Amino acid sequence: MSACIFCRIVDGDIPAKIALEDEQALAFEDTNAQAPVHILVIPKRHITSVDDCRESDQALLSHLLLTCSKVARIKNLAESGYRIVTNIGADGGQTVPHLHFHVLGGRHMAWPPG
Ligand code: AMP
Ligand code: ZN
Numbered sequence: 579m580s581a582c583i584f585c586r587i588v589d590g591d592i593p594a595k596i597a598l599e600d601e602q603a604l605a606f607e608d609t610n611a612q613a614p615v616h617i618l619v620i621p622k623r624h625i626t627s628v629d630d631c632r633e634s635d636q637a638l639l640s641h642l643l644l645t646c647s648k649v650a651r652i653k654n655l656a657e658s659g660y661r662i663v664t665n666i667g668a669d670g671g672q673t674v675p676h677l678h679f680h681v682l683g684g685r686h687m688a689w690p691p692g
Contacts, residue, residue: 579591580624582624582674582675582676583674583676584618584620584624584674584676584678585624585676587604587606587620588604588620588622594606594607595607597617597649597652597653598619598645598648598649598652600645601622602621602622602623602638602641602642603619603620603621603622603641603642603645604619604620604622605617605618605619605620605645605646605649605681606618606620608680612680612682613682613683613684613685613687614683614684614685615653615655615660615681615682615683615684616680616681616682617649617653617680617681618678618679618680618681619642619645619646619649619678619679619681620642620676620677620678620679621638621642621677623638624676625638625676625677626675626676626677627664627665627666627667627670627672627675627677628664628666628677629666629667630677631677642677642679643662643679646662646679646681649681650681650683653681653683653684655681655683655684658683658684659683660681660682660683660687661680661681661682661683661687662679662680662681662682663679663680663682663691664677664678664679664680665680
């Protein structure tokens with residue numbers, strides 16, 4: 579069994595509220611939502627972060643971003659706007675070392691982030 583919680587969600591060992599799924603990507607609700615809509619978009623294959631990506635991951639990375647925009651459309655965020663965030667490593671605030679994009683919306687987002 580994988581030690582990575584997001585790999586375990588992909589494997590179906592940990593339940594998640596799935597918003598969207600295809601061969602390469604999974605989108606599910608964040609259990610500690612920071613906005614009315616807070617979905618995580620992850621690759622099904624384990625990659626630690628954007629910093630772990632290689633040239634050969636180009637297509638996967640663009641697929642994940644397009645999946646974020648699909649999720650935003652499904653959640654009716656496209657018109658009002660939304661934010662896509664990916665945290666990398668300790669200073670980036672990453673707590674789960676499996677690449678994920680946060681899709682946040684349904685409220686106004688402040689800038690700069692904390
Ligand atoms: P980050 O801090 O950028 O690594 O984001 C990790 C996110 O994963 C946090 O927003 C957590 O609330 C979320 N999270 C952790 N465990 C789970 C889980 N089992 N299901 C859904 N979201 C989770
Ligand atoms: Zn993983």
